[in-house]
Amino acid sequence: xxxxxxxxxxxxxxxxxxxxxxxxxxxxxxxxxxxxxxxxxxxxxxxxxxxxxxxxxxxxxxxxxxxxxxxxxxxxxxxxxxxxxxxxxxxxxxxxxxxxxxxxxxxxxxxxxxxxxxxxxxxxxxxxxxxxxxxxxxxxxxxxxxxxxxxxxxxxxxxxxxxxxxxxxxxxxxxxxxxxxxxxxxxxxxxxxxxxxxxxxxxxxxxxxxxxxxxxxxxxxxxxxxxxxxxxxxxxxxxxxxxxxxxxxxxxxxxxxxxxxxxxxxxxxxxxxxxxxxxxxxxxxxxxxxxxxxxxxxxxxxxxxxxxxxxxxxxxxxxxxxxxxxxxxxxxxxxxxxxxxxxxxxxxxxxxxxxxxxxxxxxxxx
Ligand code: PLP
Numbered sequence: 046x047x048x049x050x051x052x053x054x055x056x057x058x059x060x061x062x063x064x065x066x067x068x069x070x071x072x073x074x075x076x077x078x079x080x081x082x083x084x085x086x087x088x089x090x091x092x093x094x095x096x097x098x099x100x101x102x103x104x105x106x107x108x109x110x111x112x113x114x115x116x117x118x119x120x121x122x123x124x125x126x127x128x129x130x131x132x133x134x135x136x137x138x139x140x141x142x143x144x145x146x147x148x149x150x151x152x153x154x155x156x157x158x159x160x161x162x163x164x165x166x167x168x169x170x171x172x173x174x175x176x177x178x179x180x181x182x183x184x185x186x187x188x189x190x191x192x193x194x195x196x197x198x199x200x201x202x203x204x205x206x207x208x209x210x211x212x213x214x215x216x217x218x219x220x221x222x223x224x225x226x227x228x229x230x231x232x233x234x235x236x237x238x239x240x241x242x243x244x245x246x247x248x249x250x251x252x253x254x255x256x257x258x259x260x261x262x263x264x265x266x267x268x269x270x271x272x273x274x275x276x277x278x279x280x281x282x283x284x285x286x287x288x289x290x291x292x293x294x295x296x297x298x299x300x301x302x303x304x305x306x307x308x309x310x311x312x313x314x315x316x317x318x319x320x321x322x323x324x325x326x327x328x329x330x331x332x333x334x335x336x337x338x339x340x341x342x343x344x345x346x347x348x349x350x351x352x353x354x355x356x357x358x359x360x361x362x363x364x365x366x367x368x369x370x371x372x373x374x375x376x377x378x379x380x381x382x383x384x385x386x387x388x389x390x391x392x393x394x395x396x397x398x399x400x401x402x403x404x405x406x407x408x409x410x411x
Contacts, residue, residue, distance in 0.1 A: 046351055046353055047352045047394050047397055047401070048353050048390075048394075049384045049385060049390070049395075049398050050383075050385055051329060052187055052217060052355075052385035053355060053385070055239065055241065055242055055388065056388075057242060057244060057287075058242035058286070058291075060242075060289070061242055061244065061284070062283070063286070064279075064285070065244060065279045065280070065282060065283040067282065068086065068279035068282045069279050071085050075275055076089075077265070077267060086278045089281075090110075090278040090281055090282070091105070092282070093110075093278070093286075094285075096286070097249060097251075097285040097288055098251075100220075100288045101226055101234070102225075102227075102228075103226055103252075107226070107227075107251055107252045107254070108250075108251050109252065109268045109269075109271045109272050110247065110248070110281045110284075111247075111248045111249060111250055111272060112246055112247065112248060112274075113238065113245070114214065114235055114237030114248050115140040115237075116261065117214075117235030117237075118141045118144075118235045119140060120235075120258060120261035121210075121212040121258065122141055122144040122145050122148065122150075122181060125178045125212065126144070126149075126178070127259055128178035129176045129177060129178030130149070130173050130176045130179075131151070131177075131179045131181065132166070132170070132177055132181070133152060133153065133180075133182070134161045134182045135373035136161075136183065136191075136369065136370045137181060137214065138214055139369075140214070141181050141183070141214055151169055151173070153165055153166045153182070154373065155373050155374060156374075157374055157375055157376075158191065159189045159320065159373075160191055160193060160194065160324045161198065163198070166198065166201060170202065170205040170209075174206050178208075180198065180209055180212070181212040181214070182195065182211075183213060183214040183215075183217070183218075184215040184218035184234075185218035185221070185327045186370055187370075188320075188321075188357050188381070189320050189324070189330060190321065190329060190332070191324040192218065192324065192326060195224070195225075196230075199229050199230030199231055200230065202230065203230050210232040211230055211231050211232050212231075212232065212233040212234075212235070213233070213234055213235070216236060216248075217327060217330075219236050219241055219288070220241045220296075221291075221327050221328065222327065226252075226253050227254045228253075230253075233250060233253065235249075236248050238283065241284070241291060242291070242387075242388055243283045243287035243288075246280060247281060249281075249284065250271075250272075257271075258271070260272060260273065296328050297328075299328050300328030302390055303329065303386050305392075306384065306398065307319060307322075307331050309399040310333065310399065310403070313399075313403045314335055314403070316336050317335060318333065318335075318376075320332040320371065328386075330383065330384075330386075331384050331385075332357070332370075332381050332382070332383050332384075333382050333384070334376070334382075335382070335406055337409075337410055338410060340356035340357065340382050341356050342409060343356070343402075343405055343406070344356045346405040347401060347402060347405055350401045350404070352397075352401045352402065354382055354383065354384050384402075
């Protein structure tokens with residue numbers, strides 16, 4: 046099976062697998078316990094915290110391990126909503142958008158390129174200067190890969206609503222794009238293990254200096270009272286190992302492969318649309334529309350031919366495979382295909398995927 050669905054979940058990196066196994070090998074123990082084995086597991090957890098913090102240039106005490114991106118996003122939004130109005134972009138993942146909408150939050154539109162409309166954000170911030178509590182804009186979109194202007198967003202918030210917290214969902218961008226937590230005005234960053242080569246079911250919230258969020262999960266005093274529940278030391282170690290293993294060289298290579306794939310598609314499909322290509326994009330993503338080729342049918346045909354990809358359609362949200370991103374960008378057509386590459390993608394895989402996709406398009410059009 047050729048796999049170009051890394052934005053959904055990317056394979057475990059060998060370094061992460063080893064780190065996970067090393068902690069399991071210590072034997073069963075709760076890292077909050079007092080005995081020697083518990084202390085060893087605790088040491089592994091704290092080492093993971095230090096390593097992850099080191100990747101982001103923050104103090105280890107600012108890293109809180111969670112169960113994944115969804116929990117971290119929910120936590121930020123709910124904590125913000127408990128203090129005031131939540132502003133969130135129209136292209137947020139449901140892990141942000143659903144709780145934000147439920148809290149009566151205000152959606153900020155994006156431009157046709159898929160990048161947050163800064164003028165619209167400024168207007169809403171001015172109108173809500175006294176009650177805005179949280180601005181949540183993802184670091185990069187999960188479908189187009191469009192990188193959002195976080196420094197500009199943080200500067201606007203600082204000027205207009207200095208008490209408002211800036212949260213970013215860094216689930217797709219982390220390790221691929223620099224994210225400056227703290228210094229640049231980003232107060233809270235959500236991360237997920239399985240998008241960077243760590244396991245599913247582990248994530249983190251990284252807090253800027255002086256930022257505290259009202260806990261989402263109540264119970265024991267784990268994670269310095271910020272997140273109740275027994276910490277997953279093996280998962281945290283694997284998440285940190287995956288983050289440390291990621292290199293600029295990986296992404297330069299992947300960027301070359303993504304560009305090669307896109308160039309090949311453009312050469313074969315004259316009317317190909319690449320959504321979000323006017324914006325700065327993650328090197329891993331390409332989100333394409335092919336006129337007269339329904340995205341859901343193309344996904345099924347590719348799957349039968351041995352290529353795993355995913356679809357987002359421009360039909361109303363809630364439908365299978367629907368893409369809020371396309372709708373927010375004002376795109377029309379019969380939907381889009383997301384091809385997403387990752388650290389393990391090879392040249393051969395990309396070239397074979399291109400052949401399959403072109404063949405599928407010819408057949409579906411014919
Ligand atoms: N945020 C974004 C941008 C995502 O792409 C995803 C997963 O697809 C999530 C949040 C949810 O992360 P998790 O699967 O770790 O809950």
